[in-house]
Structure formats: C-alpha cells, structure tokens
Amino acid sequence: MHTTRRTLIKGAALSPLALALTRLPVGAQDAIKVGSKDFPESIIIGEIYAQLLENAGLSVERKLNLGGTVIAQAALLSGDLDLYPEYTGTGLLVVLGESLADVPGLGGTPTAGTVVASPTAVDPSTAVYGYVKQRYQEEYNLVWLDQTPMNDTQALAVTRTFAEENSLTTVSDLVALASTVDLVFSAPVDFEERDDGLKGLRTTYGDFPATVNGVAPGIKYQALVDGDANVVLAFSTDAEIGFNDLVVLEDDLALWPPYHVAPVVRQDTLDANLGLADALNAVAQFITNDVQIGLNGQVVGPDAMSPEDVARAFLQEQGLIPA
Amino acid sequence: MNALDEHQSEPETAIAYDRVSKTYPSGNRSAVSELSLTVARGKLVVLLGPSGCGKTTLLKMTNRLIEPDSGSISVDGVDIHSLPAPELRRRIGYVIQQTGLFPHMRIEENIAVVPKLMKWDKVRTSARIDELLELVGLPPDTYRRRYPAQLSGGEQQRVGLARALAVNPETMLMDEPFGALDAITRSRLQLELRRIHQDLGQTIIFVTHDIDEAVRLADVIVVMREGQIVQAGEPLDIVTDPANEFVSELVGASDALRRLSLIEAVSVATPIGLGRVPPDLTIPAETDVRTAFGAMLSAGITSIGLTNNEGEIIGSLELDTVREIARTHPVGITA
Amino acid sequence: MNFDYMIDHWQEILVLTREHILLCAVAIGIALLVAIPMGIAVAAYPGMRTPMLVVLGAVYTIPSLAFLAFLIPSFGLGNKPAIIVLAAYAQLALVRNIQTGLSGVDPNILDAASGAGMTAWQSLMRVRLPLALPVLIAGLRIATVSTISLATVTAWIGAGGLGTLLFNGITFNRPSMILAGTVAITALALSADLLLRFAERITPASRALHSARG
16 A cells, blocks of 8 residues: 555655655655644644754654644654654643642642742743653653743633723633623533643632533634634634734633643654754754744645745744755 | 054155154243154145144254254155255255245246255256246246246245255155235145146145145145144045044034035036936036035036036036035034 | 635545545455454354444444554554554444344245255355345445545544545645545545445345336
C-alpha cells in the first residue's frame, strides 16, 4: 500500500497542506519523527520544530495532525514518534493523571474564599514544568526541553459588552454574577462533568447556578457571538478571542494549571542527535501568547496560509533559519 | 412382536428393525420403545398414528437422521451402522413435505443432488433428469430450468419424488410428503405414487396421520402409539378388524363410508340380468363401492353398470347391496 | 462553502480516495476471514451466540481513539492499527448476519440435505451458505458502509485516506476542503452500498425468489 501511494504522490501535483500533514517515510532510516496533535497550534509548533531540525542538518519525518494526546503519547512511547509539542498542564493532568495538588510547592488547590497571594509562593509555571519534567523522566524516560513563555491555558471568555456591563475581570466576578444573571456556558459537551470543567469551577470558586450549551469545539465561539451563550470556554491563544474582541477572565483562584509548550523527546533520540536539544531550545523564548495568537490566526480560514509557510516566515523573521 | 410374520414367509426382507429404542433428552418417555418390525421387499408400508407416536422417529432412524439408543436396524441385509451415514442416505430415497426442495437450485439441480454426490457424469445425470421428470408427469423442457418457488405445491412434491428416485434407490422413506397439499392434488399424487410404486417396485416406508391416505396407499399399515406397534396388517384388516379401541378410533372403523371404500364394486356385483338392463350409467368394475355409491347418488339412480377392461357390462351394483354392506359388513365393530 | 477545493485538487482527492478504498478493502477482507468461521461456529453452537455478541458489542463500543491508542505500542502508527480497528468494528455486523443467515435456513431443507446424503460440510457449502448468502451480503454491506465512514478517523494515526481532508478542513476551518472530503466519502459509501445491493440480488437464493414473483 505504501509503495503505491508514494508513486502516485510523486506523479501528481499535490497541494502541500493535505499531504504535508501525513507525509510518509522518504527512506532515511534515522529521520527524526516529529509529531503534533490535531489542532492548528500544535501543528504549527510541530512544523516549527521540524524546520529547526532540518536547518540543523537532521532529516525529519513529519507525522503531524495525530488524533490527540493519547495517540501522540502512545506513539512517542512506542518509538513511532521521536518528539512532539506538549503542554505542561496536559502532561500533568492527562498523561501523568495527577493534579496541581501533587506538585510540590503548590500544595493543593486553593479553596473558595481563601487568598493565596503570598510573596514567597512558588511560581506555578516553573513548579509544574519542573515537576512534570522530573516525573516524565522517571515514568517514561522522556525529556521535556525548554518551555515557552506562551501559556495556552483554559480560560473563560465573555464579550466585551457583557464584561463592561457587569464589570467583569475575574472568574470570581463571574461567579458572583451567577445569582442575578443566568449563566450559559458554550463549551464541549464534557465540560460540565470534568474536574477541570464546570465541576472543578464549582469546587474551586464555590457552587453557583449555570447551564452548559454543549457544542462541538469548532463552533463554540459562534454560540457566544449568536447570543446562545454568555460565557465561552476558551483557550487563551485561540485566534477567535482576537477576532471577536473577547475579554478573557482571570482565573484568580487558580483552578487551571499552566499550559506552556515544550518539545517532549525520547531520551535515545536525544542521545543519538547531540544538536537536537539546542536547535529546539533556541525557539522557546520567542513563542509568547501574542505571537502564538498571531500564528494561529494565519492558518485558520478559507484563504489562510499553510502551517509550513507560517512556521517558515516566523522562523526567518526571528533569524532562526536563513531567509 | 413381529407383526408381519405372515408377509415375511415368502418375500425377502428389505428392512428389519430389531428391538429399536429412542428416548430424546428432553422427553420424559421413549419416542420409540423396543420396537421390532420387518418390511418385505417391494412393499409400501404406511406408519400411521397420531403426532408423537414415534412414527417419524422410526422413519428417521432408518437413514440415521436420528440415531437409535439401542437395537439394530438393517436395510437390504446390511446393518445401517456398518457404513458412513451420508453413504447410507445416498442409497435411500428421502421425501419430506414440500419445503424439502432447495430453493436456490433449479429443478434440474435439485434432482441432480444425489447423482452429483455419487459423482455421476453430466450426460448420464442429464438423461436421468429428463427420465424422472417424465415419470412424475412434468415435461422436462418446461420444468428443468425453473426454481421451486415457480412451481405449485403439487408440482414441487412431484419434483421431491423425482429427486428421491434419482439414483433408483431400492428403499424410499417418505415423511408426510403430501401433508401440505390440497385434497384434490393430494389424491392425484397418491395415485401417481401407487403407479410409480407398481412400476418400479421399491420398498417404501411412508409416514402419515391421515387414515384415508394410509388406506389408499398401503400394502401394509403399521399403527403406532407411544413408540410401539399397536397393530400391523393389510388396510382392510385394520379397518374391519381393529385390534383395540385405539385403532378403532384412529381408523374410524365405524365409518360405514370408509368401509365401502375398501370394497371393489365387482366383488359385490349383481349378475347380468338381475339388475336393470341397460343401466343408466356404467363405471369400471374395480371402482370401490364408495365411489360407485357417490356416482349413483349424484345421478339419482338405484343401479349402476359395471364394465370390464373391454367396456363390456359384466354386472351391476345395486343400491340395496350398498345399504346391506354399510349396515352389516363387517360385524362387531361398533358394539 | 464551495467546490473550489474539489476542482483544484481532484488529483489529490483521487489519491486519497484510492488510499481509503485500499484501507477499507483490506480491513473488510480480514474481517470476513475472521467473521465467517466465527459466524459458522455461533450458528452451530447457539449457546455461544449471546456471549459472542456481547463481546463483539463491547468491542464496538470502545471509542475509536482509545482503541487506536491501545494498538500503537504493538503496531505503531499508520495502516496496521487502522486496519485492525476497522476489522474489529466490522465483526459485530458480520458475525451477527452470518449467524442470522445460517440459523434462518429452514430446518426442513437441512433435513433434506442430510437425508440426500450430504456430509455436514457439503450441506454447509451447497445449501446453508448459499441460502444464507443474501443475509450475509446484507451484513457485509452494513459493515462496508460503516467501515468507509469509520475509516476517516484513522487519519488520526497517519493512516491517510479521505479523513485527512476532513480533519485538515476542520482543523484549519476550510469549508471547501471539508466539503470535498464529505462528498468523496459519501460517494464512496453510496457506491459500495449500491454495488453490494446488486450483489445481494444476484445470489442464487435471491434470483430464485425474484424469478418466482416475475
């Protein structure tokens, strides 16, 4: 099946997008297999990693757009991937199956009404990264390289009008509003029952009335804009936040862990390719929330660019690869 | 119990059951119990009895569709367990109710099933298919390529008969083959079966619960009840001399009309000259009295002429004679 | 939503369609190899029916993503785990229909087959399977159509096929690409459905029935 497919692809003039994402082995046995998950941000960052490695003289095989964390993690463990971009929060909650309470220094989720803003408190981003990195090494012999400043956490967002009318800046403000305004959340259907969803919000911020308008992830902003909901479960780097001029509410009682991105790499791959870590670490500092929102916005939509082109333009602009 | 000793003396034994028993795992009593019976070659033996009497079990043990628990059965002098069951079955014709035809096979394919299993060549098989279809009264050109569903029930059963006869077996087993047919078709097929049996002379075991069918077809009727033989004998004996109340009720021995159907008109004819000459109506002399009586009633006459094969009148049947037979012949049944 | 993508990228769609067909064909082929003996066994031992269908029903309810993830450690990414998952999902429809078809054959006809001297194998091959064939093909049709649509999710593990268009279209919000993927998958499923409906009708058992009506 593979041979047939490759022959056909060579013979046809194909658009880069659809096939770039499922590109198959091109022969090099030691090609670094770079994966990503199935949403634009992960694909763009996967593409950034791939181009950095190619620039460092390594051959790369792309296995982008895989079906989510479980697939990517399983492929990494089996050696079908050498590396893929992962989020620290996802590593903690989904892969390790632990919670913020397990992270030393964070000492458990704050409860409703208590204020945990002491000057000596550990920075959650650093603590979670350090803990996840250590646990991955112990559990899986996998290495987290440097994390980005970008924190693509879950967040609650509302329209600017709604925020101004009700003077909302934090999640606590929103919860306080629940007694007078009917809150309708636009979110994936599992939001209501998840520990990092509505259930978690009620534990952390105290119980409050709300209904969930369960929708497919792709249309959750549409429901907010159309007035079918007044709060949307967002990711803080979603391009739609900018497109729709939404206000992201501060998670003031810290329900959600930080979600910084870093390449997760197999130890044997690192050992066999000495320049790999430096090549990838070079980009980490440049990926901020604003940068990422900009990149995400360039690939989404009917006339947008391919992730490959977006990644290349970004890397050239930062001087990480030659123009 | 060996009910057929009288028939066994001269003709050769075709099928012998020796103390055969069968109990089903689910049943609380034996389906067939210590049953012995010998069937003479060339006879058409009808197993008659109510449902659950064991007649079908006995039939199916003969070709090992059901295995007996104990006892032995031999067909043509060979113990049925001395050869593999499929091989045994290919030697024995088997006819069941019309549903037994293979619906996905054309008529010719249905008939060719056993020849094919016995690896006959195509030419021989094809010739045999034509021969058999002619035998059962279905023109081959019309019927060979049809599917069973395109045939009437009666036609299907003729095909079933042809299929069972395909490799000219010496023994035939027939399990209520005409049970699902309408009365007219059924009696027509019964006549055909008698004709074919007379022509080919196979040994036939035929299961039915229909006394009229049994009387019409059988050389020997074996009446069964609860897995055992109650009475065995020629149809007239069974009807006129039932062994007990059960047989009497089963065969409806008190039914005067049925008794009439067992008697040929010629045997009770009034000689020429004593009846009305010439008679208003004539029928063949071997017609049974019941049929003759029916003809008299519908024509509104009291005497009917009887003719021989050449069409000459050889006597007459008188209404008074019929009355007499119905009233007195035989005695001691209704008492 | 428009047809631009289809017009501009028809060659690529053809390549993906071909991949999709190959993936489904191999999966269904393997599924049949497993399901036919299983269906025959279940028909022969009715006691096995409920446990077997419960197990296959349970397999059917495993979320495809979890199933794929489960197979990656042993089979890696790509075609192999995709084919295994598709073949496993097809079992329920296939085994159930094979069993139903075989058990639905009139016992009188089977009695006639043994009575004519067919061995168990001959009876199965010449009578029982041919008569069960329309039901069996109906099961194959259901399994094939659902496999064609299920095969889209195997794009998640880099197995290619038309799912690539759908997922990329959804990920990057390209309605024209989603439309192209949807149209291609629907066309494929409908063609398979028609083809197998036709096959269902030309089996000897169906022909016999149709000729009776006609």
